[in-house]
Amino acid sequence: xxxxxxxxxxxxxxxxxxxxxxxxxxxxxxxxxxxxxxxxxxxxxxxxxxxxxxxxxxxxxxxxxxxxxxxxxxxxxxxxxxxxxxxxxxxxxxxxxxxxxxxxxxxxxxxxxxxxxxxxxxxxxxxxxxxxxxxxxxxxxxxxxxxxxxxxxxxxxxxxxxxxxxxxxxxxxxxxxxxxxxxxxxxxxxxxxxxxxxxxxxxxxxxxxxxxxxxxxxxxxxxxxxxxxxxxxxxxxxxxxxxxxxxxxxxxxxxxxxxxxxxxxxxxxxxxxxxxxxxxxxxxxxxxxxxxxxxxxxxxxxx
Amino acid sequence: xxxxxxxxxxxxxxxxxxxxxxxxxxxxxxxxxxxxxxxxxxxxxxxxxxxxxxxxxxxxxxxxxxxxxxxxxxxxxxxxxxxxxxxxxxxxxxxxxxxxxxxxxxxxxxxxxxxxxxxxxxxxxxxxxxxxxxxxxxxxxxxxxxxxxxxxxxxxxxxxxxxxxxxxxxxxxxxxxxxxxxxxxxxxxxxxxxxxxxxxxxxxxxxxxxxxxxxxxxxxxxxxxxxxxxxxxxxxxxxxxxxxxxxxxxxxxxxxxxxxxxxxxxxxxxxxxxxxxxxxxxxxxxxxxxxxxxxxxxxxxxxxxxxxxxxxxxxxxxxxxxxxxxxxxxxxxxxxxxxxxxxxxxxxxxxxxx
Numbered sequence: 001x002x003x004x005x006x007x008x009x010x011x012x013x014x015x016x017x018x019x020x021x022x023x024x025x026x027x028x029x030x031x032x033x034x035x036x037x038x039x040x041x042x043x044x045x046x047x048x049x050x051x052x053x054x055x056x057x058x059x060x061x062x063x064x065x066x067x068x069x070x071x072x073x074x075x076x077x078x079x080x081x082x083x084x085x086x087x088x089x090x091x092x093x094x095x096x097x098x099x100x101x102x103x104x105x106x107x108x109x110x111x112x113x114x115x116x117x118x119x120x121x122x123x124x125x126x127x128x129x130x131x132x133x134x135x136x137x138x139x140x141x142x143x144x145x146x147x148x149x150x151x152x153x154x155x156x157x158x159x160x161x162x163x164x165x166x167x168x169x170x171x172x173x174x175x176x177x178x179x180x181x182x183x184x185x186x187x188x189x190x191x192x193x194x195x196x197x198x199x200x201x202x203x204x205x206x207x208x209x210x211x212x213x214x215x216x217x218x219x220x221x222x223x224x225x226x227x228x229x230x231x232x233x234x235x236x237x238x239x240x241x242x243x244x245x246x247x248x249x250x251x252x253x254x255x256x257x258x259x260x261x262x263x264x265x266x267x268x269x270x271x272x273x274x275x276x277x278x279x280x281x282x283x284x285x286x287x288x289x290x291x292x293x294x295x296x297x298x299x300x301x302x303x
Numbered sequence: 304x305x306x307x308x309x310x311x312x313x314x315x316x317x318x319x320x321x322x323x324x325x326x327x328x329x330x331x332x333x334x335x336x337x338x339x340x341x342x343x344x345x346x347x348x349x350x351x352x353x354x355x356x357x358x359x360x361x362x363x364x365x366x367x368x369x370x371x372x373x374x375x376x377x378x379x380x381x382x383x384x385x386x387x388x389x390x391x392x393x394x395x396x397x398x399x400x401x402x403x404x405x406x407x408x409x410x411x412x413x414x415x416x417x418x419x420x421x422x423x424x425x426x427x428x429x430x431x432x433x434x435x436x437x438x439x440x441x442x443x444x445x446x447x448x449x450x451x452x453x454x455x456x457x458x459x460x461x462x463x464x465x466x467x468x469x470x471x472x473x474x475x476x477x478x479x480x481x482x483x484x485x486x487x488x489x490x491x492x493x494x495x496x497x498x499x500x501x502x503x504x505x506x507x508x509x510x511x512x513x514x515x516x517x518x519x520x521x522x523x524x525x526x527x528x529x530x531x532x533x534x535x536x537x538x539x540x541x542x543x544x545x546x547x548x549x550x551x552x553x554x555x556x557x558x559x560x561x562x563x564x565x566x567x568x569x570x571x572x573x574x575x576x577x578x579x580x581x582x583x584x585x586x587x588x589x590x591x592x593x594x595x596x597x598x599x600x601x602x603x604x605x606x607x608x609x610x611x612x613x614x615x616x617x618x619x620x621x622x623x624x625x626x627x628x629x630x631x632x633x634x635x636x637x638x639x640x641x642x643x644x645x646x647x648x649x650x651x652x653x654x655x656x657x
Contacts, residue, residue: 200407206363208422208473209395212387222412297412298457 001294004302005287012283017067019279020272024066027271028059034079034266053079053268066272075276076269080262085273089255093277096242096254099170103177104236110182112228115189116221119197130186137183146176146249173250177243181235188231193224226297233289237282309376310480310513311337311360311398316373318352318359318537327584329355329368331537337481342507342514344528344545346521346560350581352537353517357483360515361400362390396426399474403486405466409458415442416454419473426477441472445502464495468502475506482507483515488523500526521564525549533557536582536592539611543618553620553629556593591623599624 035041035049050056053076054065069076075085118130137145149172153160161169196202197220205219206212242256251257255274262270294300318330330352337343345353358364360375362382374381382393394400402408409418419438424430429437435454442450445468458466467487474482484503488496500523507514516527524531524545531548533541533556541554552558559577579596588594594604601623609621614629 200402200404201410203363204402204408204470205410207361207394207400209391209393209425210421211391219410223410299411299459 001302005291008287008290012280012287015283016276016279020067020070020276021063023272023275024063025059027268028062032266034268036266070276075273078262078267078270080265080267080270085269088258088270089273089277092253092255092258093241095252096247096256097240099173099177099252099254100236100240100242102170102174103181103239104232106174106178107181107185107235107239108232110178111185112189112221112225114182115186116193116216116224118186118190119193119224120216122194127190131190134183134186137179138187140179141245142176142180142243143245143249145179146173146246149176150249173246173252176246176249177239181239185228185231188228189224192227193220196220196224199223222296226293229289229292229296233285233292234282237278237285241278241281308338309336310339310378311515312374312376313337313356313360314374314376316356316359316375317371318355318364318368319371320365320368322367322585325585328587329537329584330359331587332373333532333534333537333539335532335539335542337513337515339480339513340507340511341529342516342527344524344531345515345517345534346519346524346531347534348519348560348581350584351534352584353519353534354485355537356534357400357485357515357517360483361394361398363394363400392426395422395474395479396477397479398481398483399477399479400483400485401467401470401474401487404490405463405470406490408470409466411458414455414457415461415469419454419469419476422473423476437476438472441476442469444475444506445469445472446498447472463491464498467491467495467499471499471502471506475510475512478510479512481513481515483517485517486519487516489518489520496523503527521549521560533560536587537584538592538608538621540593540622541618541620543616543620547614547616547618551614551616551618553614553618553625554593554622555597555599555624556622557620559596591621597624601627 033055034053035046035055041049047056054062057065066076075089077084078088081088114130114134118127121127153172160172202215202220205215210219242254242259244256244260246252247254247256248260255277258270259274259278261267262274290302294302313333313335316330316333317328320327320329333352333356335343345356347353355364355368358368359370360382362370364370370383373383375383377393377397382390385393409415416435416438419441420434423434423437427434427437438454439450442453447453447465447468453461458469461469482503487503488499491499503514504527506512514527516523518524528545531543531545532539533548533554535556541548541552541557543551548557549561552561556577559575562575563577565574577596582588582592582595588605590603590605590607591597591600591609594600597604604623607623609623609626611619611621612626612629613619614625
């Protein structure tokens with residue numbers, strides 16, 4: 001197990017390196033740059049800026065210089081604001097993660113709960129209602145749902161104030177973030193639960209005289225959650241690092257929003273910084289998922 | 304057999320399943336007695352209702368299945384009327400069951416020790432360490448080597464035969480009065496099969512329990528059972544001792560089953576299968592369930608269910624052909640299973656058959 005984790009961490013470095021390589025060259029392959037266009041600058045200023053961000057050197061050299069700094073833990077400064085990239089990411093991530101954690105908790109609890117109900121009440125009305133609603137939410141894009149929520153609850157009814165730095169009301173963005181994963185987990189749990197309920201070992205447990213609530217929560221649920229865990233790990237990573245769409249709609253100043261802006265601004269160091277952060281987060285969550293997987297299902301061997 | 308010996312008495316049991324296509328009548332009036340310490344074999348092909356009979360006794364039917372009528376008397380008490388809480392105490396303590404496929408019958412995510420201890424702690428006063436000691440003792444009893452080490456292992460670390468031993472250990476840990484074995488050896492290879500059957504017989508002597516063995520394997524039945532019931536279409540078509548069934552079969556279905564056994568005497572000959580497919584339990588015929596597949600079928604077989612009659616050697620069968628033959632030979636004993644004389648008008652119809 002320990003050997004496996006070390007191996008995975010080493011492999012993660014390779015993954016991150018490849019992510020850097022692709023992002024860096026793709027970013028530079030597109031015409032323009034952080035200081036092109038906009039206001040006219042004097043040639044001296046332009047040249048000084050390009051020197052500061054190494055843009056006067058060939059792309060290959062730029063990449064090597066970037067990687068060298070990165071190896072020292074230096075993400076550089078934003079080409080737009082001049083602030084430290086790592087500090088900016090830290091601040092913005094806190095905003096996204098605070099929102100994301102509520103969405104993750106909501107999605108998992110709702111999904112497992114309603115999924116189990118649907119499985120136990122198969123082909124009865126609770127099952128049909130749950131499956132109808134979850135199909136609706138899996139097919140509804142978050143920008144549609146987000147806009148709807150905003151129009152109905154903030155504009156028409158006025159129950160919830162729209163997001164502003166003074167009123168950071170989490171409820172609507174959390175709901176829009178959680179809707180898809182909750183619906184997906186519901187369907188996943190139902191399918192998996194039905195499969196496990198039909199297994200011989202569930203019958204064995206009943207035949208032993210185990211009470212039905214224990215059969216359900218101990219013998220069935222633990223097995224049924226194995227496929228759910230596989231989905232939840234990467235889902236946590238993608239939700240916590242901020243949604244591009246939901247943050248735009250609710251004007252939440254999180255990491256997702258920052259990412260979109262950095263691309264619009266051609267802020268090279270920021271694009272790299274956010275991309276690497278997302279990649280590291282995703283790789284870590286995948287590794288954690290595998291470890292949790294092993295803890296739930298002893299048949300899995302990590303090697 | 305004396306009445307006080309009877310530990311389990313199933314009387315006119317009807318069990319059916321509600322499906323999208325209609326009601327599947329899986330068990331249609333099964334009656335039998337199980338005596339203390341004896342082995343009863345239930346034999347029949349797939350869909351004959353033998354496993355459903357076993358699950359009905361345990362009341363572990365699938366959600367869409369239920370006992371429609373009949374009684375199941377355990378030591379004289381009708382357990383079909385017991386509340387669920389009391390039934391939980393019946394399962395695993397008074398009566399245990401082992402299943403066909405040991406590969407899937409144990410929960411893959413818990414250790415063997417955990418699963419054994421769960422059963423022990425549920426039904427006895429042994430908790431914690433005492434339960435673990437009992438688990439080790441049981442594993443030793445069923446022939447699992449190094450039980451102290453193996454209780455910490457998971458089912459996937461056991462072979463099929465070893466898993467079935469674990470299932471037996473788990474079933475017998477609380478010393479039940481009855482063990483139901485639902486095709487216990489079907490999924491195992493032949494050498495392991497023999498070991499498991501021997502183990503069951505050995506433990507039966509040690510623990511003085513009654514066994515119901517459900518199987519489609521006539522070889523297993525011949526080795527294990529004191530008494531046999533042959534089932535078809537959810538009904539009992541013949542019952543008797545192993546000798547009665549194997550040497551003096553009366554019912555056409557039993558005869559067909561025996562003809563289909565491969566044997567060393569018949570090397571080079573084709574096996575004689577029973578033609579046709581098992582009956583559709585959604586739509587049971589008015590007459591004998593086996594009639595559509597029977598070579599000897601008569602008009603009455605289509606119209607009326609055969610009553611259970613006593614053959615001359617004393618065992619019981621439900622077959623119009625057998626009744627006719629015995630009546631013709633003057634051999635038939637007109638006493639039914641309830642001791643009342645058989646309705647002779649039915650016999651008259653037999654003799655008028657075309």
